[in-house]
Amino acid sequence: MALDTVQDYIDRARVLLLDQNEPYRYPTLDLVEALNMGILEARRLRPDLLRAYLNTSLPDFSTSAMSAAVPIDPMYRVAFVYYICGQAQLRDEENTQDTRAAAFLNKFMSQMITIQA
């Protein structure tokens, strides 16, 4: 999976979330919103990732255009999958899910700014 489109990101996130069968536990709308929030976080952490948008508004994805391309360098695409998963699992109340959410979000963060992740 090349992680080119919004659909690719959501499909990959559902694998890690164990949520591949309908009806979904995590609505597609929520996961797409998580991707949008990931873009905002990336703009803060790595402005160079979104250089084409430094003087314009950031891309904003919606469920009506799931085949839209996500303009992220291939080196950093996996990090966004982790961010979507982390955001999705933040809303779970179980203690185990909190740890998992934190692990995903930390992985996103460390992949953005360090080489060891």
Next chain:
Amino acid sequence: MANADMTRLIDHARIRLPGALDAALQMELFSVMNEFFQTSNIWYEDIPFDVTPTSAVYLQDPDAYTYQIVPDQGSITRLVGVVDSKEFPQKAFMPTLGYVVLANSPQNADTFIARVFKTITDPVTREGYPVFPDWVLNKYGVEILDGLLGRMMSQLAKPYSSPALAQMHLRSFKSGISQAKVEASHQNVYRGQSWRFPQTYARRRYVQF
């Protein structure tokens, strides 16, 4: 398509800067090349321009003494000198880059030549690399790579951030610029220096480019 030297330079940078984006490399390369050319003065161009005599007083009509010159590539950083069609030096200034102001009105219509130092400018190539003569990268590729690595490593909170290595590379880059400046002033002649006739015997003052 980028030439082999440019491809080699960017490949070196990609390998030594894990996680670096090509767009960031191109942006920093522009700054590196700009500093390299502005400081070393190794890129120059002789630009001819037509002049006409005037009886106007400069303060009343400065335009009568002002001539616009446009380089073939790049942008002008400073004026080296102006000579007339017989290669006699003419006193001139460039208070605004790109506009030569003659100190005295020419005696008759003529074509003067201005030598200017240049640096890179927009537009860049289709691939996003700055445009400059190929021989520069061929000769000073290592020094330019040092500048690129130094500037990239000095960025904050990136996978490739390294203040210590940045300092080391930027020191090498500065040293490379100095070397390039000296070699350019010697016109790339080994153990050479620009020769001048003993000034005791000089009857006319020639422009020392």
